[in-house]
Amino acid sequence: ALRLTVVFILSSLVSIVGHKRPWPATLPQELSALDISVRIRVDPEATFPVSTDFGRLVSAAPAAVLFPSSNLDIMALLSFANDSPRPFKVAPRGRGHSLRGQAAAPKGVVIDMRSLARRTGGGHDTVATTLSPITVSSCQDGSDPQGSAYVDAGGEQLWADVLSETLKHGLAPKSWTDYLYLTVGGTLSNAGISGQAFRHGPQISTVYELDVITGKGEMKTCSKEHNSDLFYAVLGGLGQFGVITRARIALEPAPDNVKWVRLIYTNFAAFTKDQEYLISLDGRPTPGTNSTKSKGFDYVEGSVFLDRSPVSSWRSSFSPADSARINSLITKYGPVYCLEAGIYYRNASKFAAEKDLDRLLEELSFIPGMTFIIDIGYVRFLNRVREGELQLRAQGLWDVPHPWLALFVPRSRISDFNARVFRRIIRENRSKGPILVYPVNRDRWDERTSAVIPDEGVFYSVSLLWSATTETLEQLEAQNEEVLRFCNDEGIKVKQYLPHYEERSDWVKHFGAKWEVFLERKRKYDPKRILSPGQGNFTSSA
Numbered sequence: 001a002l003r004l005t006v007v008f009i010l011s012s013l014v015s016i017v018g019h020k021r022p023w024p025a026t027l028p029q030e031l032s033a034l035d036i037s038v039r040i041r042v043d044p045e046a047t048f049p050v051s052t053d054f055g056r057l058v059s060a061a062p063a064a065v066l067f068p069s070s071n072l073d074i075m076a077l078l079s080f081a082n083d084s085p086r087p088f089k090v091a092p093r094g095r096g097h098s099l100r101g102q103a104a105a106p107k108g109v110v111i112d113m114r115s116l117a118r119r120t121g122g123g124h125d126t127v128a129t130t131l132s133p134i135t136v137s138s139c140q141d142g143s144d145p146q147g148s149a150y151v152d153a154g155g156e157q158l159w160a161d162v163l164s165e166t167l168k169h170g171l172a173p174k175s176w177t178d179y180l181y182l183t184v185g186g187t188l189s190n191a192g193i194s195g196q197a198f199r200h201g202p203q204i205s206t207v208y209e210l211d212v213i214t215g216k217g218e219m220k221t222c223s224k225e226h227n228s229d230l231f232y233a234v235l236g237g238l239g240q241f242g243v244i245t246r247a248r249i250a251l252e253p254a255p256d257n258v259k260w261v262r263l264i265y266t267n268f269a270a271f272t273k274d275q276e277y278l279i280s281l282d283g284r285p286t287p288g289t290n291s292t293k294s295k296g297f298d299y300v301e302g303s304v305f306l307d308r309s310p311v312s313s314w315r316s317s318f319s320p321a322d323s324a325r326i327n328s329l330i331t332k333y334g335p336v337y338c339l340e341a342g343i344y345y346r347n348a349s350k351f352a353a354e355k356d357l358d359r360l361l362e363e364l365s366f367i368p369g370m371t372f373i374i375d376i377g378y379v380r381f382l383n384r385v386r387e388g389e390l391q392l393r394a395q396g397l398w399d400v401p402h403p404w405l406a407l408f409v410p411r412s413r414i415s416d417f418n419a420r421v422f423r424r425i426i427r428e429n430r431s432k433g434p435i436l437v438y439p440v441n442r443d444r445w446d447e448r449t450s451a452v453i454p455d456e457g458v459f460y461s462v463s464l465l466w467s468a469t470t471e472t473l474e475q476l477e478a479q480n481e482e483v484l485r486f487c488n489d490e491g492i493k494v495k496q497y498l499p500h501y502e503e504r505s506d507w508v509k510h511f512g513a514k515w516e517v518f519l520e521r522k523r524k525y526d527p528k529r530i531l532s533p534g535q536g537n538f539t540s541s542a
């Protein structure tokens with residue numbers, strides 16, 4: 001008992017004076033003399049939680065964690081690292097919802113971006129009520145050069161908090177991710193896609209301006225007009241060029257409700273034909289004519305149910321009775337495809353939304369009677385994955401390994417992809433996670449950003465969102481490899497989203513014509529290759 005008590009007292013002392021531990025050998029001793037050192041912790045209570053991420057597939061401990069109190073702390077750390085004769089790696093970490101260590105800084109310093117939000121009342125996993133670094137401007141009188149409403153949000157903010165703040169002004173961002181508990185800086189470092197991307201582009205297409213602290217520790221404001229090279233570098237830039245501390249994001253009037261529609265197909269060609277038709281309806285003028293295309297749905301996604309388990313997915317929620325109907329189709333025909341769409345509406349225009357919906361449904365060729373339509377509040381609609389998360393958390397099934405594979409598949413090969421991947425390689429997905437499949441329009445992406453997409457006017461976002469156990473992990477990883485091998489062997493020019501490669505040659509291939517630009521920008525903004533080493537872009541002599 002005495003030994004236990006001594007151990008307990010010692011470990012308590014360690015946690016109290018953790019930052020007084022011996023300075024890690026991998027970091028220059030001079031760092032401990034800087035003012036920011038009081039906000040740097042080297043104890044395992046600080047370093048352990050940021051050693052892994054949502055993927056739970058890799059573990060890499062940093063030597064230290066910086067809990068910044070302001071942007072100045074981040075500038076001080078980065079300029080010190082850059083100027084040091086012994087530069088060390090630094091990774092900003094948003095919510096750590098990467099999959100394979102992309103927000104890690106092995107033996108370096110992780111910047112806990114969320115500590116900036118915690119200082120202003122946010123930082124918990126609930127929607128905060130007061131958040132000073134989120135400022136909404138609803139200037140719609142033409143006096144604003146950027147033309148419409150926007151929000152200035154700290155890079156550390158959760159999209160859920162941005163939504164709650166903008167809604168106070170009756171406004172909301174235009175483009176989303178399916179899950180809102182991700183940070184602004186984290187999703188803008190990738191792209192940020194969901195069912196609105198076909199119309200508004202990914203989240204990176206809806207940014208007007210950024211504040212970025214480069215790898216040299218310099219704070220720069222950038223936009224399409226000003227420091228545009230840095231602006232485009234950072235968007236989709238995998239955290240390689242700087243730390244996003246503020247993003248100015250376009251807003252639109254927020255609807256009250258959504259007509260949320262799910263339509264079932266057994267024929268993949270009919271499913272994708274309808275999806276592609278719906279993403280062509282954008283309400284914009286048809287080139288060369290005076291006519292305007294009808295607006296269609298505001299949200300278009302889709303998923304595949306390979307076996308009798310649609311109810312079990314955290315991404316879809318069918319009632320047991322509806323699920324039974326879908327399951328009987330699966331038993332009879334094999335894979336079933338579910339087109340998911342939404343029409344936004346204000347309370348006052350519910351009737352018009354109903355008429356629009358009837359008109360649109362008449363144009364589609366889902367299985368008659370297999371329509372599932374509900375009216376749902378806008379916030380609940382956007383935040384619906386949260387409900388699935390909380391259910392899985394309660395069952396202890398959220399914090400498990402996630403060997404996800406996300407691909408952009410060119411439209412011309414999506415049918416080949418279906419025939420082999422959904423129908424043969426992935427034989428069943430019972431309880432292993434949802435599969436999302438939906439098309440987006442390439443012209444809503446800006447070629448100048450660092451994001452990489454297929455070279456076709458329409459491409460599909462395909463996400464295999466696996467949850468693994470120790471028994472199934474190896475099998476799921478092997479299955480992912482088989483999918484990638486198939487695409488490679490068959491010349492299907494897929495691009496990985498949330499990419500992960502270990503070989504330089506794979507990165508060069510991934511970026512294609514953009515590789516040289518990516519390298520040049522790295523030389524310019526992070527010459528010592530300090531930032532976000534967990535992405536693995538520059539592990540070798542690239």
Ligand code: FAD
Pocket residue numbers: 053054091092093094095096097098099102103104113155156176177178179182183184185186187189190191192193194238239240242243244245498532534535
């Ligand atoms: P982190 O994992 O903390 O960081 C990601 C990368 O960005 C790291 O390299 C990090 O160093 C860098 N970084 C972090 N903050 C900054 C910053 N301020 N400035 C510069 N670089 C920074 N993605 C979609 O597009 N659509 C979806 O619908 C979607 N759904 C998801 C659902 C779940 C449940 C999960 C776990 C992920 C989902 N994702 C989706 C992927 C997600 O967008 C990315 O993993 C994103 O990076 C996570 O944000 P984060 O704040 O956790 O970033």
